[in-house]
Amino acid sequence: MKQFPDEFFWGAATSSYQIEGAVNDGGRGPSIWDAFCRRPDVVFGRHSGDVACDHYYRYRDDVRLFNKIGLQAYRFSIAWSRVMPDGMGRINQEGLDFYSRLVDELLAVGIRPLVTLFHWDLPLALHHRGGWQNRDCASWFGDYAALVAQTLGDRVRDWMTLNEPQVIAESGYESARFAPGERQDRAGLIRTVHGLLLAHGRAVQAIRAHGRNPQRVGWAPVCITKTPATPDSDDVEAARRAMFACDMGTGDWTIWNNAWWMDPVLRGRYPDDGLALLGDDGPPIEATDMDTIGQPIDFVGINIYHAEPVRTAKRGVEVIPRPPGHPQTRMDWMVTPDALYWGPKLLFERYGKPMVITENGVSCHDWVSLDGQVHDPQRIDFVSRYLVELRNAVSEGVPVQGYLYWSALDNFEWERGYGQRFGLIYVDFARQTRILKDSAFWYRKIIESNAAILPQITSGRFAADA
Numbered sequence: 001m002k003q004f005p006d007e008f009f010w011g012a013a014t015s016s017y018q019i020e021g022a023v024n025d026g027g028r029g030p031s032i033w034d035a036f037c038r039r040p041d042v043v044f045g046r047h048s049g050d051v052a053c054d055h056y057y058r059y060r061d062d063v064r065l066f067n068k069i070g071l072q073a074y075r076f077s078i079a080w081s082r083v084m085p086d087g088m089g090r091i092n093q094e095g096l097d098f099y100s101r102l103v104d105e106l107l108a109v110g111i112r113p114l115v116t117l118f119h120w121d122l123p124l125a126l127h128h129r130g131g132w133q134n135r136d137c138a139s140w141f142g143d144y145a146a147l148v149a150q151t152l153g154d155r156v157r158d159w160m161t162l163n164e165p166q167v168i169a170e171s172g173y174e175s176a177r178f179a180p181g182e183r184q185d186r187a188g189l190i191r192t193v194h195g196l197l198l199a200h201g202r203a204v205q206a207i208r209a210h211g212r213n214p215q216r217v218g219w220a221p222v223c224i225t226k227t228p229a230t231p232d233s234d235d236v237e238a239a240r241r242a243m244f245a246c247d248m249g250t251g252d253w254t255i256w257n258n259a260w261w262m263d264p265v266l267r268g269r270y271p272d273d274g275l276a277l278l279g280d281d282g283p284p285i286e287a288t289d290m291d292t293i294g295q296p297i298d299f300v301g302i303n304i305y306h307a308e309p310v311r312t313a314k315r316g317v318e319v320i321p322r323p324p325g326h327p328q329t330r331m332d333w334m335v336t337p338d339a340l341y342w343g344p345k346l347l348f349e350r351y352g353k354p355m356v357i358t359e360n361g362v363s364c365h366d367w368v369s370l371d372g373q374v375h376d377p378q379r380i381d382f383v384s385r386y387l388v389e390l391r392n393a394v395s396e397g398v399p400v401q402g403y404l405y406w407s408a409l410d411n412f413e414w415e416r417g418y419g420q421r422f423g424l425i426y427v428d429f430a431r432q433t434r435i436l437k438d439s440a441f442w443y444r445k446i447i448e449s450n451a452a453i454l455p456q457i458t459s460g461r462f463a464a465d466a
């Protein structure tokens with residue numbers, strides 16, 4: 001019988017701008033998302049995180065609900081501009097106190113806090129100073145990390161530096177879908193990436209210096225996952241290449257490459273094939289940069305939602321389109337459960353690090369039924385399928401230590417506003433009321449049983465899958 005190890009932990013995740021609201025309260029300074037949401041036509045319905053889930057004021061009630069679900073762990077992020085309104089210099093004690101109270105509240109009911117230092121809400125003042133393109137930004141991030149570690153490090157043991165740095169770079173500075181909505185050229189973008197990686201390294205150093213032991217420091221990139229179309233070794237090799245080769249033989253360079261981000265952090269160097277492709281547009285590496293970026297970390301947090309199947313083709317690797325009618329989420333993302341098998345497996349094979357699934361989840365068409373409940377069978381089916389695949393990986397010895405469902409609460413889904421619902425907890429944003437969805441009660445049973453209630457099936461994939 002396949003099962004999760006006894007020490008495996010179960011929880012859920014959120015981020016500051018997506019849930020807190022209170023953007024002008026408690027001494028918080030503006031972030032790039034406050035400014036971005038003021039622009040016309042960039043966010044669905046002109047929504048913003050101004051109020052969001054009003055969590056800043058309702059965190060006690062929310063923690064009570066997390067406890068009702070039985071969460072063992074809760075991952076949240078700190079809004080940098082809430083604790084340092086200008087991103088540097090001045091400290092806002094009121095902001096620090098908020099996170100301190102939140103941590104106490106979690107610990108009081110036995111929920112392990114996992115803190116993300118940066119989930120996209122860059123202080124606006126730092127954007128005006130050049131943002132991640134300015135090398136000083138990495139030092140300011142280090143100072144901020146030190147402050148947070150000094151404040152919470154007596155109670156928080158698990159830290160993540162950056163959430164999905166690939167999305168920060170691509171969506172914020174290339175396609176301009178996200179704040180700050182810039183379109184940098186390739187050299188500029190690579191400079192931004194380098195700035196983010198340096199910031200990660202500085203934060204690791206700061207947490208090690210100022211947090212109290214034992215600490216577990218990691219980060220939470222997206223794991224861009226490719227799955228082999230068949231179990232044949234050629235196709236597995238195709239998946240490996242598609243996940244980690246910067247040069248796919250086409251001469252194109254894409255920011256969505258795992259090795260470009262993870263090799264510097266976990267091996268202390270950029271991949272040679274990526275550097276060769278970029279030529280003069282390569283990163284502006286200074287003397288000690290790679291040592292800073294490659295600081296040892298304890299775990300890799302990975303965010304995985306979907307994958308693409310690939311196979312070996314005459315010219316490199318070919319992506320296989322899903323058959324028409326393949327299940328899709330409300331985000332229009334393909335439902336691909338074996339992403340949670342192949343993603344961790346191939347990542348472990350390359351980097352040999354313990355992992356935590358720091359995000360995985362689904363947006364569904366949830367609403368309150370006539371009986372006053374929120375019935376979300378598709379979320380339960382989605383997570384069941386993905387967990388079956390994760391269980392396969394864990395049973396084969398892939399060291400995944402925990403699973404954090406995205407998200408604890410319905411929240412502000414960036415450019416899609418409140419049009420998407422990922423939560424285990426339904427939020428009525430107009431009234432600020434909450435309802436535990438069916439999936440929350442189901443997840444409680446998963447947690448209580450350490451997922452023993454999952455069916456003992458060998459695969460969570462759909463019958464029609466390649």
Ligand code: IFM
Binds near residue numbers: 015018164359406414
């Ligand atoms: O809501 C986001 C989160 O902020 C980062 N990862 C993906 C989630 C769903 O889009």
